[in-house]
């Protein structure tokens with residue numbers, strides 16, 4: 501639409517949200533659709549967190565909070581960073597935002613100039629590319645495939661660096677692949693990055709707790725990376741608080757200050773009730789949410805078992821988050837039920853229309869051979885969805 505800015509015209513719609521909307525449309529037409537497209541835990545918020553939210557309302561929390569978050573919440577975040585990640589931050593290094601998505605958008609806005617390159621180990625979370633582009637950045641994908649467990653090598657990282665490289669954004673555990681970088685692998689990437697001190701690393705650790713390897717490693721915990729790494733986290737995934745919209749960063753002070761300034765002109769800070777509830781969420785040890793992690797682990801086993809019985813799905817074993825990212829390129833060029841499949845997008849649409857299962861095309865995540873299937877769903881729905889997919893392809 502020429503009446504709109506180039507900025508928004510050039511932006512792509514979030515593919516995950518678009519798929520969810522299409523699935524909703526079919527549901528409204530009376531079709532039975534199983535939604536495995538959204539990255540949203542199907543658990544409810546733990547009772548102790550809900551109670552803290554209710555108490556905050558009754559305690560009359562109602563006014564603007566400090567732009568970068570309540571002091572008490574920052575303190576809880578500082579304690580959490582020390583307890584879980586061995587990271588030491590001061591209050592002036594913490595900024596609370598309206599979801600980790602806003603944390604990332606702030607970072608892109610305060611760090612990128614026109615033409616600055618942003619390294620994105622691919623597959624990557626859908627929004628990294630557009631969040632970077634809207635801030636003037638140029639996404640540079642570093643492709644990794646299922647053959648390397650969707651993880652990049654230090655050689656590939658170094659080859660992608662140019663004088664214009666400004667930052668790198670990655671998530672581990674990764675959305676969409678579920679891959680987790682081990683300490684050794686992350687250290688090997690850090691060994692490359694230390695040679696290029698002007699590159700800033702954005703480590704998105706939102707899936708930290710949903711990790712089946714037993715170890716989560718923060719890039720900033722490497723001493724030589726601390727001053728150039730921003731740690732992004734939030735409560736959406738671990739505490740099932742997606743709609744409460746709280747995310748946060750631990751960052752070098754000059755970056756935190758800039759995010760605070762940016763946010764002060766955009767949102768005036770995050771929702772005050774959700775901030776107070778987040779204090780309680782973070783003050784409790786991660787063992788309190790272990791039941792969710794255990795359930796995800798069970799479901800991973802279930803879905804991997806069922807997927808292995810479907811021809812043409814090449815799947816690795818994801819080590820975290822709640823997604824599988826099968827390579828389905830086997831179907832490219834084939835005609836299924838009269839529909840020719842030329843891309844992962846065609847395949848995802850086929851599954852939606854013929855099997856009634858919503859997934860997301862890998863193209864949006866920078867891998868055109870794959871689709872993302874979320875297993876943050878009940879065992880029953882996972883079984884039914886896999887059975888329908890199998891039938892639709894036979």
Ligand code: PLP
Pocket residue numbers: 539598599600601602625671674675704706734735736742745746747
């Ligand atoms: N980072 C990754 C990798 C995600 O998958 C998501 C949510 O899907 C986010 C950030 C954003 O989370 P929030 O709900 O805190 O904005």
